[in-house]
Amino acid sequence: MTTVLATTGLSVHFGGVRAVDQVDVVVEEGQLVGLIGPNGAGKTTFVDAITGFVRYTGHAELDGRDLEGLPPHARARRGLARTWQSTELFDDLTVRENLMVAAERPPWLSLAAELVGRPAGDDAATDEVLELLELGSLADAMPSELTQGQRKLVGVARAVAMQPRLLCLDEPAAGLDTRESGELGRQLRQIADAGTATLLIDHDMGLVLTICDRIVVLEFGKVIASGPPDEVRRNPLVVKAYLGGAQAVDPGTAFEERQAGEVSA
Ligand SMILES: Nc1ncnc2c1ncn2[C@@H]1O[C@H](COP(=O)(O)OP(=O)(O)O)[C@@H](O)[C@H]1O
Ligand SMILES: [Mg+2]
Incomplete structure (x- = not known):
């Protein structure tokens, strides 16, 4: 396996808010990694950091080379591509x-x-x-x-x-209906299988749990769980983050859907 993205201790502070707090994430070639977590967990900020749109501390490496100090266009030239929430x-x-x-x-x-x-x-x-x-x-x-x-x-x-070497997608399925999002999932899986390392942020738990190789869960900027979908979905901290938080992300539908064993196809 060839490591494409590796972050270690990546942190972003906005004033007193630790939007991203000591995050370690690895994405290998051909891997589709899901980045999930409640609203405000720091998912977009993490992508902003690795693509050079916000300052961070810690390290982010692409293909073994530190990205430190590089502006967005230089990171893009190294092979970082992203989409935006809107x-x-x-x-x-x-x-x-x-x-x-x-x-x-x-x-x-x-x-x-x-x-x-x-x-x-x-x-x-x-x-x-x-x-x-x-x-x-x-x-x-x-x-x-x-x-x-x-x-x-x-x-x-x-x-x-x-x-790109790393494709970062920020909620690409938002605004798609269930059929469209299932279709997108199939296509993203193909893109990853063809070799492109992909980081997928999405609220559609059915989609993420179905297509990703590994999932990283953020809450208040910290990684609270990471691993294969089957492991992450059963993690008590993850269940709590989604079902217990005031800002839970689609808790009902997300968890009913997976408990019913449905996928988003
Ligand atoms: N430019 C900014 N200035 C100040 N605070 C920000 C900024 N962008 C995001 N934040 C804060 O950082 C935290 C993480 O936000 P964000 O990365 O957008 O979360 P997510 O994408 O997981 O919903 C939130 O508390 C948010 O209010
Ligand atoms: Mg976001």
């Missing part, structure tokens, strides 16, 4: 063009493209990614013609088109 697409470009901007990085959009990933690929690669995410029929559509769910998928496709 997907921003270029509204005057078609779906295909949105992917090509990310993949080819023409000078006039280089900064924007660098913020989301490194340049790679060509037209054929772009169309391959669109097919993979079943967006082929929407290639020539404008973002304004898409549903919220489709916009999300284009955001994921754009990150995948960069052929």
Whole structure:
């Protein structure tokens, strides 16, 4: 196994708030790792830190090289791609063009493209990614013609088109219905199986428990559990974090769903 991402003692403080507190996470090549936890647990901040958007203490290594001091575009060039909780697409470009901007990085959009990933690929690669995410029929559509769910998928496709070393997805299934989210899960599993290390943040416990190799659970910035889905779902601290907290994340549906043995397909 080749380690792609390794963080040790990664911490982010906002004033007195420890948004991320001594977090160790490893993602290997071909692995899909779920990062879950209640609202405000620090999931997005963790991704902001490794992609260079907030300052942190501790270490983050990509392919064995410390990322210390590198700004977002330099991290993107090393192979860190991310999506955002609210997907921003270029509204005057078609779906295909949105992917090509990310993949080819023409000078006039280089900064924007660098913020989301490194340049790679060509037209054929772009169309391959669109097919993979079943967006082929929407290639020539404008973002304004898409549903919220489709916009999300284009955001994921754009990150995948960069052929990143580590793909970080921040709630890609939010706004998708159960069928769409099951479909996305199948596609993410394929992307990981093809070798891409993937870090998946999502509230859909059915999705995360079904497709991930390992899950890391954050609460108040700290890792409270990590391991294979079967182990994590039975961990008393995890059950408490989801069922006992005032800010529990979809506790009812998430846990009823898994207890009923349902997946999000
Ligand atoms: N830019 C910021 N300034 C101050 N506090 C922040 C900022 N971003 C996030 N936080 C705080 O950090 C904590 C973790 O937030 P976040 O990473 O967004 O959680 P999650 O993605 O798990 O819901 C929360 O307490 C949140 O209020
Ligand atoms: Mg978040």
